[in-house]
Amino acid sequence: MNEKSIDDRFRDSETGKLIDHCLVCKSELVLSGSEYFVERIFRRVPDLEIIEPIFEYAMCKACAENMRNDLSKESLRSIEAYFLNNLQKNEFTASNTDTCLMTGKPIESSAEFSFHAHCLGDKMMESIFPYAISDKAMDEISELLSQETIDQLDDFKGKYFTGPPELADILNPKRFVPL
Ligand SMILES: [Zn+2]
Numbered sequence: 109m110n111e112k113s114i115d116d117r118f119r120d121s122e123t124g125k126l127i128d129h130c131l132v133c134k135s136e137l138v139l140s141g142s143e144y145f146v147e148r149i150f151r152r153v154p155d156l157e158i159i160e161p162i163f164e165y166a167m168c169k170a171c172a173e174n175m176r177n178d179l180s181k182e183s184l185r186s187i188e189a190y191f192l193n194n195l196q197k198n199e200f201t202a203s204n205t206d207t208c209l210m211t212g213k214p215i216e217s218s219a220e221f222s223f224h225a226h227c228l229g230d231k232m233m234e235s236i237f238p239y240a241i242s243d244k245a246m247d248e249i250s251e252l253l254s255q256e257t258i259d260q261l262d263d264f265k266g267k268y269f270t271g272p273p274e275l276a277d278i279l280n281p282k283r284f285v286p287l
Pocket residue numbers: 130131132133134135167168169170171172
């Protein structure tokens with residue numbers, strides 16, 4: 109598997125540094141050489157022609173697995189089937205953040221989107237990662253989730269979102285679906 113240094117797309121937008129602690133368990137990730145995931149969620153502000161980060165975080169592998177295990181089997185199966193179907197259908201094997209991994213929608217034309225990386229210490233690994241998820245895919249994924257799962261994701265957002273309140277309203281809790 110190829111390793112690359114973690115570029116600006118997956119760094120803290122304010123400091124330019126690596127996001128080095130797990131959102132959930134707070135463990136250190138970079139110096140310890142841990143395996144973890146980075147997600148950064150953005151929105152496009154059309155009138156201003158700017159892209160604004162809504163939330164960015166890292167999550168260690170153990171916490172990501174715990175989160176998956178906490179979801180209802182039904183939701184998890186639906187999400188996995190959606191993921192596999194789209195991967196096979198679209199053959200988006202190249203790692204990039206220009207188009208949505210699931211729908212092929214250009215990120216340029218997405219009002220809201222997220223970037224995902226799979227990291228080991230100070231490197232990111234290339235597989236289907238890094239990838240981007242568009243607003244279109246989020247809408248499709250939302251329809252697959254049980255009410256129980258949506259409530260769980262809402263709780264998660266309430267517990268861990270640390271950004272400004274005006275962005276809390278904008279952040280779709282379904283972005284926390286572990287993909
Ligand atoms: Zn953790």
